[in-house]
Amino acid sequence: MKLQFLGAQEGVTGSCYHIQSDKTSFLIDCGQFQGSSEEERKNREPFPFDPKSLDFVVLTHAHIDHTGRLPRLVKEGFTGRVFMTRGTASLSDILLKDSGKIHEVETEKENEKRLKAGLDLIEPYYDVNDVINTLQYFNPLPYEETYKITNDISVKFLNAGHLLGSAHVYLTLEGKSLLFSGDVGTYHSQILLPPRPAIQADYIFVESTYGNRLHKQMNIRFDRLADIILETIENKGTVIIPAFSVGRTQDIIYGLNQLDRPLSHIPFYVDSPMAINATKVFEKDLDGMKPEIIQKIKGKKHPFEMKNLQFIDDASTSYKLDYSKVPKVLISASGMCDAGRILHHLKTYLEKETTSIVFVGYQAEESQGRKIQNKKDIMIYGEEVKNRANVFTLHGFSGHADQEELLEWLTNVRPKKLFLVHGDFEAIEAFNKKIKERYKFDTYIPRLYETIEL
Ligand SMILES: [Zn+2]
Ligand SMILES: [Zn+2]
Structure with a gap:
């Protein structure tokens, strides 16, 4: 199978992986790039596949940097199912509608300027209607249950403790197993259960947001x-x-x-x-x-x-x-x-x-x-x-695991290869060094748009 990295490489936003096997083509997350205007321009890049030919999408959690390109995908013809936990379905409904509204307002403002300058008007990236169209494809699933998407692909959501409904995604296909961490929560949340530690998989994709930092002042x-x-x-x-x-x-x-x-x-x-x-x-x-x-x-x-x-x-x-x-x-x-x-x-x-x-x-x-x-x-x-x-x-309010918690998350596994994503350069480098010292895993830091064979 082939896997292409389509976001949250060389940065922390725009999470998206495209996986293609002999029979199936699907995404894990379809997030929006956020931050500088250079990052946001990447949202307008055409998908490197035909959205109509995509079979399904799996979401790790409801944050826009993991879901925000989904209405765009639907706008361009995607009609498959979108799998996620129940919490993610409910929160995505709220967050995507809000995001659609923001796109509408921003486009209106931009078009006012364009009108004055005699420039062509632009369309919103997507609007609330596109979001409503997207929601009909949602297919919520419970945590911890293996669900067969096709004859040879199954998926299981494990609690990630990062946001209500957040999950690690465990996938099996073509006799291989893949684990996507999504965003890993902290063990200090007052509301959410701590993240479920990684389970054994051939290939593991781990986030690295705080790969170079330790949370302090948690208790006070x-x-x-x-x-x-x-x-x-x-x-x-x-x-x-x-x-x-x-x-x-x-x-x-x-x-x-x-x-x-x-x-x-x-x-x-x-x-x-x-x-x-x-x-x-x-x-x-x-x-x-x-x-x-x-x-x-x-x-x-x-x-x-x-x-x-x-x-x-x-x-x-x-x-x-x-x-x-x-x-x-x-x-x-x-x-x-x-x-x-x-x-x-x-x-x-x-x-x-x-x-x-x-x-x-x-x-x-x-x-x-x-x-x-x-x-x-x-x-x-x-x-x-x-x-x-x-x-x-005030520090200590983060919803992300710190370096020590991320290392702990990896305690029980021995992947054939570990991919480090979702982190700035310094965070990923520091985390990679620590993993090599402690676990001696074969690690890899992919570039944006890179394709690998698994
Ligand atoms: Zn998140
Ligand atoms: Zn994230």
Whole structure:
């Protein structure tokens, strides 16, 4: 069989593998390239196969960098089934629709400029309708059950502990076995069960995002967050936490709920319609969650809510939060401050010396979030906004395994070959060195668009 690497080589986004055997042609993940405009241009590259001839797709999890080219595939004629876990199906429904909406809005803005410049108008990469067309091909499967896709191909999903529904994908075909790690979760999640260690396969494909790093401050992350919140509120300030609406937001609320700290007098707001829908999924698709969380949900204890927390759905209430002088905590998206409702909150609060901005996720090099971290002023809606806030960066909230956890994930296996993907150059190199020292595996670091024979 042939395997072509179509994303998350020489970088961490755009995850996609194309596998071709005598009779079948299929993909593992169909993710979108994200980040710089150079990365995003790769999304427009034609697929190196005819989407109509593709038999099926298997998804590891719902993050857009693993699913975001799928509606494009459908738009170009793909009509096969898409296999994933139930959690991934539910979250992909929310995330892909949101992504379709973003493509629509961005295209509209671009076309306004093009119209003025007398240039040809462009079509969105895909829109919400393309996403709705895509959802009809979804075929959710449970964890840990072997499912025969064709006479000679079977698939099994193993919990990856990275996001609700996330999975390692174990495949057998032509008498060979392949294991795709997807994104490997950390063993320190409060909500999800730890990742299932790798199982033996002839060929293993492992992510390397934090292949050169060790997570620190894992155990004190929520106490640090509570300290900042209490101090800011005492000084009559507002706390803004930019956070991804799916996963990270639920993690923060649950973590704060678990603390024995006096937070009940503070008004908390989660300002994101997507977070509301995601929280519903977190209370419905319970596969892969820790037993104590399932118990709470079944007992109607709502672990992802607080008495003093309000979810904001409509935009007008969101704007009102900026006029109120009451000290509060605002959790809003996007996590890197590049879009969404967080922008108008920052426009109001970033200039105030009493404000605290707390980063709990990675801020990409060119993001607005990175500028705020570096104490720079930023531009919002074409206006300069002074950065006088107290800025904090808290570590330990990552959903990815660190170097030691990734090495541990590989404890029980002896692959014929181990492929290292989904990592920046330094991370992959460092991880490769560690694997060679500890396990002496035959490893390989593929290039983007490279094809190999298995
Ligand atoms: Zn992911
Ligand atoms: Zn990923």
